Amino acid sequence: MSIAVLGAGAFGTALAISLAHKGPVSLWARDSGNMAQARENTKRLPGCPFPAPLFVTEAIAEAAKADIILVAVPMQKLRGFLAQNAGFLDGKAIVACCKGIELETGLGPIAVIRETLAHAVPAILTGPSFGADIARGLPTALTLACADAEMGKTLQTALTTENLRLYRTTDTIGAELGGALKNVVAIACGAVMGAGLGESARAALLTRGFAEMQRLAKHLKARPETLAGLSGFGDLVLTCTSAQSRNYRLGLAFGENLPFDSTTTVEGAATARAVDALAREHGLDLPITAAVAGLIENRLDVPSAMKSLLTRPLKEE
Ligand SMILES: NC(=O)C1=CN([C@@H]2O[C@H](COP(=O)(O)OP(=O)(O)OC[C@H]3O[C@@H](n4cnc5c(N)ncnc54)[C@H](OP(=O)(O)O)[C@@H]3O)[C@@H](O)[C@H]2O)C=CC1
Numbered sequence: 001m002s003i004a005v006l007g008a009g010a011f012g013t014a015l016a017i018s019l020a021h022k023g024p025v026s027l028w029a030r031d032s033g034n035m036a037q038a039r040e041n042t043k044r045l046p047g048c049p050f051p052a053p054l055f056v057t058e059a060i061a062e063a064a065k066a067d068i069i070l071v072a073v074p075m076q077k078l079r080g081f082l083a084q085n086a087g088f089l090d091g092k093a094i095v096a097c098c099k100g101i102e103l104e105t106g107l108g109p110i111a112v113i114r115e116t117l118a119h120a121v122p123a124i125l126t127g128p129s130f131g132a133d134i135a136r137g138l139p140t141a142l143t144l145a146c147a148d149a150e151m152g153k154t155l156q157t158a159l160t161t162e163n164l165r166l167y168r169t170t171d172t173i174g175a176e177l178g179g180a181l182k183n184v185v186a187i188a189c190g191a192v193m194g195a196g197l198g199e200s201a202r203a204a205l206l207t208r209g210f211a212e213m214q215r216l217a218k219h220l221k222a223r224p225e226t227l228a229g230l231s232g233f234g235d236l237v238l239t240c241t242s243a244q245s246r247n248y249r250l251g252l253a254f255g256e257n258l259p260f261d262s263t264t265t266v267e268g269a270a271t272a273r274a275v276d277a278l279a280r281e282h283g284l285d286l287p288i289t290a291a292v293a294g295l296i297e298n299r300l301d302v303p304s305a306m307k308s309l310l311t312r313p314l315k316e317e
């Protein structure tokens with residue numbers, strides 16, 4: 001089956017590189033710069049050469065002829081991108097590669113695909129993996145979630161590569177919640193580390209953050225085992241412990257009181273605000289998410305956010 005990746009950021013480029021080691025792949029960019037000549041994405045993923053079967057294009061009509069379409073644009077851009085290109089994309093298998101919750105609607109990627117492309121088969125690819133690791137051929141394992149079980153199997157086979165091992169599930173809600181929420185917890189973990197509060201505090205936040213993820217997921221009818229898998233716990237551990245993560249680095253900057261480049265893709269920032277609103281709407285207690293939303297909206301600084309967490313009433317674990 002032919003494959004195209006739409007969106008040539010770090011993740012889209014890395015996926016295209018890995019997939020191109022087993023067959024032809026189109027990589028669409030709205031501005032491909034010198035990628036086709038340099039055979040490298042010098043802006044987003046420097047030092048990772050393109051295999052010969054990777055074809056760079058700015059013609060979305062061409063790329064969208066593929067059977068399987070991976071969409072790797074940031075979450076808050078997904079709806080606009082799909083709506084603008086619905087004529088090319090509707091009816092296809094659309095695999096969202098983004099992690100987040102839409103700020104305006106509180107929806108995840110699967111619902112956004114359903115709302116914009118009525119006849120598409122939506123899926124999501126998510127889990128612990130830095131683009132640079134995938135592109136360098138290092139071993140990674142991700143979750144492929146698709147409510148259509150047969151299509152899920154087809155996608156799992158088509159998108160597994162030598163260094164990208166895919167597990168599949170039909171629980172799309174669990175998969176997208178895990179990927180979205182781990183970024184919020186990673187901001188919190190970065191903040192405590194940046195503020196010098198120590199690794200014990202980070203372990204506590206990671207664990208209580210996981211409890212929040214499970215609480216929201218249960219409320220939204222996700223399966224617990226999905227949250228415990230690669231797309232939830234797996235990605236939480238990676239993102240909360242590595243300075244390769246942009247979400248974690250934003251947290252570090254909060255903790256150190258340093259500026260952060262606002263053009264960097266940090267999905268947890270909008271997602272914290274979206275999930276905080278969702279929690280209030282559903283009457284759920286998600287204190288770490290609320291604290292991160294407070295940091296993002298400049299209502300709290302790290303010491304006051306920590307105080308808000310540590311002075312909560314004592315309760316059973
Ligand atoms: N980087 C990583 O290691 C991983 C990232 N992800 C997820 O992948 C998603 C994308 O992240 P990532 O690739 O890292 O982000 P980057 O910041 O590296 O790149 C974002 C890409 O999206 C493109 N883009 C932005 N807005 C639009 C739009 N409206 N229409 C078309 N293209 C657009 C940008 O184009 P332009 O260059 O022209 O601005 C750029 O190529 C995120 O949800 C992230 O959480 C998941 C796993 C790993």
Ligand SMILES: O=C(CO)COP(=O)(O)O
Nearest residue numbers: 127128129130245246247
């Ligand atoms: O999702 C990722 C790792 O699985 C990438 O994390 P960041 O978006 O925080 O860089």
